[in-house]
Amino acid sequence: MLQQFGFTQYESKVYQALITVKAPLDASTIVKHSEVPRAKVYEVLQRMSEKGMILESTVQNKRLYTALPLESVIEKLRAKFEENVERLRETKAQKTPLDDRVWSLKDNQSIQVLIKNMIQQATTSITISGWSDDLWQYIPDLEAKEENGVTVAIHSIGTLDTTISSLSTLIPDPQHETLERSRIIITDETEMLFAGMEQTQWHAIQTRSRPLVKFFTEFFYHDVALTEITRKHKDTILADEYIRDVLLKLRY
Incomplete structure (x- = not known):
């Protein structure tokens, strides 16, 4: 009866004997109804009492037992099962090793699907950069995330129509030599993806490696900082031929 819940055969037999008889029983009567050996019955009753499965009482110097309803x-048993499941879940989460491997991915559609999935799975923050004609497809999800309390920061190359509060926009200079198609996304400060063009084909790397996540986060804000500095001091910067040439060679 109770063996499938982790009780021993004798424990199950004692409980079944008690539950099938309405009146309290002494040890001798339990032996008779359960067929548990007399030499073992007191040991079994002690364990069942400690597990809270039986109630005990002493009447006229006789020890009586009855089953928990x-x-x-x-x-x-249900509460114990749920407690064990929760404990198992917490133990698994605590012992999950960090996967710091770097994964590579090809094919533009696959990369776009992975970015969309990363956005949907994010719970605290999303940092994303790319070209505006590429980023627009993620805007509905990004705006929904921000409305739900997720911190969202976007660096867009080209004008982007969005309600996202943290938006940096770079309007490319026609003279820019190295401005290439690329995408960066960092979610929850723990996972990142970088994608770029190689011979007209998209290639991406994705990882949870802490050093790489930190590097690409700083890379993102490097682009944002240069964009804002250029926007605010464009006339002064472009007037200096050396500084202008250096900026135009940067990737941002």
Whole structure:
């Protein structure tokens, strides 16, 4: 009866004997109804008492036992099961090793699907950069995330129509030599993806490696800082031929 819930055969037999007889029983009567050996019955009764499965009482110097009601046992076992499941879940989460491997991915559609999935799975923050004609497809999800309390920061190359509060926009200079198609996304400060063009084909790397996540986060804000500095001091910067040439060779 109770063996499938982790009780021993003798424990199950004692409980079944008690639950099938309405009156309290002494040890001798339990032996008779359960067929548990007399030499073992007191040991079994002690364990069942410690597990809260039976009630005890002494009447006229005789020790009597009765079973915890079946519905109470069912509720007890259910609560114990849920407690064990939760403990197992917490143990698994605590012992999950960090996957710091770097994964590579090809094919533009696959990369776009992975970016969309990263956005949907984010719970605290999203940092993303790319060209405006590429980023627009993610805007509905990004705006929904921001409305739900996720911190969203975008660096867009080209004008982007969005309600996202943290938006940096770079309007490319026609003279820019190295401005290439690329995408960066960092989610929850723990996972990143960088994608770029190689011979007209998209290639991406994705990882949870802490050093790489930190590097690409700083890379993102490097682009944002240069964009804002250029925007605010464009006339002064472009008037200096050396500084202008250096800026135009940068990737941002």
